[in-house]
Amino acid sequence: MSETVNTIRRFIFDNFLFDAGEDDLGNDDSFLEQGIIDSTGVLELVEWLEETFSISVDDEELIPENLDSVNRLAAYVARKTA
Amino acid sequence: MCGIAGYFNIQRQPETDLRLLERMIWPLRHRGPDGFGFFQDPRAGLAHARLSIIDLEGGWQPIHNEDRTLWIIFNGEIFNYPELRRELIGRGHRFATSSDTEVIIHLYEEKGENCLEELNGQFAIAIYDQGRQSLFLARDRMGIRPLFYTTHQNRLLFASEIKAIFAADPSVERAIDPLVLQEIFTFWSSAGGDTVFRGIRQLEPGCWLKLERDGTMQQQRYWEIPFQEREFARAPERELAAELRDLLIDAVRLRLRADVPVGAYLSGGLDSSAITSLIRHYTDNDLKTFSVTFSDTVYDEQREQQEMAGFLDTDHNEIRCTYATIGRAFPEVVRHTETPILRTAPTPLFLLSSLVRETGYKVVLTGEGADEILGGYDLFKEAKVRAFIAGQPDSACRPFLLKRLYPYLALSPSRSAEYARRFFNTDAPLDDPFYGHRPRWKTTAGTHVFFRDEILAAAGTPPVERLREQWAPRLAGLDYFSRAQFLESRLLLGNYLLSSQGDRMAMAHSVEGRFPFLDHRVVEFACSIPPRLRMKALNEKNILKKAVADILPPAIVRRRKQPYMAPDIPSFFGDESPQYVRYHLSERRLEETGLFKPAAVRRLLAKCEKRARQGFRENMAFVGILSTQILCDAFVENFQDDTPDTLPGKRVVINKEN
Numbered sequence A: 001m002s003e004t005v006n007t008i009r010r011f012i013f014d015n016f017l018f019d020a021g022e023d024d025l026g027n028d029d030s031f032l033e034q035g036i037i038d039s040t041g042v043l044e045l046v047e048w049l050e051e052t053f054s055i056s057v058d059d060e061e062l063i064p065e066n067l068d069s070v071n072r073l074a075a076y077v078a079r080k081t082a
Numbered sequence B: 001m002c003g004i005a006g007y008f009n010i011q012r013q014p015e016t017d018l019r020l021l022e023r024m025i026w027p028l029r030h031r032g033p034d035g036f037g038f039f040q041d042p043r044a045g046l047a048h049a050r051l052s053i054i055d056l057e058g059g060w061q062p063i064h065n066e067d068r069t070l071w072i073i074f075n076g077e078i079f080n081y082p083e084l085r086r087e088l089i090g091r092g093h094r095f096a097t098s099s100d101t102e103v104i105i106h107l108y109e110e111k112g113e114n115c116l117e118e119l120n121g122q123f124a125i126a127i128y129d130q131g132r133q134s135l136f137l138a139r140d141r142m143g144i145r146p147l148f149y150t151t152h153q154n155r156l157l158f159a160s161e162i163k164a165i166f167a168a169d170p171s172v173e174r175a176i177d178p179l180v181l182q183e184i185f186t187f188w189s190s191a192g193g194d195t196v197f198r199g200i201r202q203l204e205p206g207c208w209l210k211l212e213r214d215g216t217m218q219q220q221r222y223w224e225i226p227f228q229e230r231e232f233a234r235a236p237e238r239e240l241a242a243e244l245r246d247l248l249i250d251a252v253r254l255r256l257r258a259d260v261p262v263g264a265y266l267s268g269g270l271d272s273s274a275i276t277s278l279i280r281h282y283t284d285n286d287l288k289t290f291s292v293t294f295s296d297t298v299y300d301e302q303r304e305q306q307e308m309a310g311f312l313d314t315d316h317n318e319i320r321c322t323y324a325t326i327g328r329a330f331p332e333v334v335r336h337t338e339t340p341i342l343r344t345a346p347t348p349l350f351l352l353s354s355l356v357r358e359t360g361y362k363v364v365l366t367g368e369g370a371d372e373i374l375g376g377y378d379l380f381k382e383a384k385v386r387a388f389i390a391g392q393p394d395s396a397c398r399p400f401l402l403k404r405l406y407p408y409l410a411l412s413p414s415r416s417a418e419y420a421r422r423f424f425n426t427d428a429p430l431d432d433p434f435y436g437h438r439p440r441w442k443t444t445a446g447t448h449v450f451f452r453d454e455i456l457a458a459a460g461t462p463p464v465e466r467l468r469e470q471w472a473p474r475l476a477g478l479d480y481f482s483r484a485q486f487l488e489s490r491l492l493l494g495n496y497l498l499s500s501q502g503d504r505m506a507m508a509h510s511v512e513g514r515f516p517f518l519d520h521r522v523v524e525f526a527c528s529i530p531p532r533l534r535m536k537a538l539n540e541k542n543i544l545k546k547a548v549a550d551i552l553p554p555a556i557v558r559r560r561k562q563p564y565m566a567p568d569i570p571s572f573f574g575d576e577s578p579q580y581v582r583y584h585l586s587e588r589r590l591e592e593t594g595l596f597k598p599a600a601v602r603r604l605l606a607k608c609e610k611r612a613r614q615g616f617r618e619n620m621a622f623v624g625i626l627s628t629q630i631l632c633d634a635f636v637e638n639f640q641d642d643t644p645d646t647l648p649g650k651r652v653v654i655n656k657e658n
Helices: A002-015 A041-053 A070-081 B019-028 B081-090 B100-118 B162-168 B178-187 B237-255 B270-282 B302-312 B323-337 B346-358 B370-374 B378-391 B398-404 B417-423 B438-450 B453-459 B463-475 B480-507 B520-528 B542-551 B554-558 B579-584 B587-593 B598-610 B616-637
Strands: B002-009 B036-040 B044-050 B070-078 B121-129 B134-139 B148-151 B155-159 B207-211 B217-221 B262-265 B288-294 B315-321 B363-365 B512-514 B650-655
Touching: A002 A041, A002 A070, A002 B598, A041 A070, B002 B019, B002 B070, B002 B121, B002 B162, B019 B036, B019 B044, B019 B155, B019 B162, B036 B070, B044 B070, B044 B121, B070 B100, B081 B100, B100 B121, B100 B134, B100 B207, B148 B162, B155 B162, B162 B616, B178 B438, B178 B453, B178 B463, B178 B480, B178 B616, B237 B270, B237 B520, B237 B542, B262 B270, B270 B302, B270 B363, B270 B370, B270 B542, B270 B554, B288 B302, B288 B346, B302 B315, B302 B554, B315 B323, B315 B346, B323 B346, B323 B480, B323 B616, B346 B480, B370 B480, B370 B520, B370 B542, B378 B398, B378 B480, B438 B463, B438 B598, B438 B616, B463 B480, B480 B512, B542 B554, B579 B616, B587 B598, B587 B616, B598 B616
Parallel strands: B036 B650, B262 B288, B262 B363, B288 B315, B363 B512
Antiparallel strands: B002 B044, B002 B155, B036 B044, B070 B121, B121 B134, B134 B207, B148 B155, B207 B217
């Protein structure tokens, strides 16, 4: 789990947080509310999830409950790869 | 069509020679390569770079009225000049030329600033009253032709482009205004009369300015886009469509008046197809059409363009844009836009005008303006869907409408209805003056993470809040659809499309664009159509489609609107990545200009290199930062005056030393 969290954090920092230090992103922070991921960023995130974790994200799974924070993402990935 | 430049001394020693005017007009020679004309007296100077379109022999400027007390320079066209001329002659005016310019001066002589109400056209005008020692500047209703000015050391300097003002005097400040920079990185343009260069202002569309000898300056709006709270037209749709058709036919007919041949741009969409078809059906013109095609199929509309050209049997001309051609032309494009741009979209139009010029044409009609005034944009559709969802917030079905919004986008925000609902903030209050624009502005303002802290701090209040103070009274009482249309017409159209994508890209190659949809009679009529009929359910430009359906192939009318866009980030990376990108975005250059955070830009570059396909924010940030850096280099730091000792084609109309 913690390895997944780190991988996800690295991806978010490299791709969406152009100007932030490690402390600026809490694992429960909402990507939407913080303006971290914009409307087109979600699909970028999904493509990355599918490539990195060899999973397939269904349209019905494209909901904030699955994808909107580091911890939610990690939990979602854990469920999908279990 | 031309370039104009000039000055008005408030309290200064007169110029001893024409050098000041020569320095100002020389950088505008792309607007008027056919010669230069000058007027100067101890108070004021006027310069004109000429592109001959009407009255090829007699149309030199500046020109004067009967008793030589009024002098005018003028950039643009007055399309109803033959009618005005006849009326003026009937009232006893004597004309020395057959040009449209002379019509303005006689009309001004008679009516003062009220003369503007009678002009149907696209123009920037400067009139110097030698008797009264005053200056009058004016701009057309929608902002088709540009006019910039500044006051510097007791002198007003004005010109068609900012570079002329910088060239006038090296002591004029050349600095980026952080406030306006933030506006541009939110709205795609400045919000009002300011430009990105501190102290340089544009005369706003539909306004005039008067300057007296003692320095008193007065500015007034003489026309406003008439979106208003009012009784709308009650006629049935087919009558509205018939009336729109008649107005468009007349607007096209007037815009074909020229002493040179007139062509048309064909994008493949409804608006330019409608204009081209009207030319074909209601005039005898030979018809040359011009189109941009893209090697990247996401943006390409060649099939529709060719279908339309075939349908109307036009002499069709194309220019193909690849990532590399866009990347190569971009710095030159920015030197013409004179403002940061967040999209590469102006670039293909810069290339297209060079094609027009090569074929020997100087004038083109386009479909510009239809989306704003007749309700075509996806942003309006989005607002309508959001409002519809808000009407029944618990409906499980309504959010799925959001999925229909942007199917043509590679990275569409609407694959998931639930996400779309959050992004489009369907819970926003409908009476928010900026209801329709909030989602777009929020996405665009995501680019602010790249600004240095001191740039953000310098602006204080966020751009949207400043805009609210300025415009909330004007928007009060309007329905949300009309509010969105008004904002789109004033901001996007007036301050970005008509300049950065319009005038500047065409005039870079001495080509004049003409826009039948922006005939003020068409605009006034469009505003009288009830909002629900402008977009009926989700059918955009409903009345326009009905007005032109019988002269277009059904597929063009039915076709889903594709917004005009060009590849952004991919144009600057890959095998043919232009050298200058590394230079302008280097740590050293970013430190020197002091606007953006080098570490953040480095991360963005790394991301772009890994993968060309990016989201809205990254594309806008990259193109915006790059264009700003190019602008700083070309205008702030390394601006050069290269005026030759003798100007070719120079004609001094009058130069009085005392």
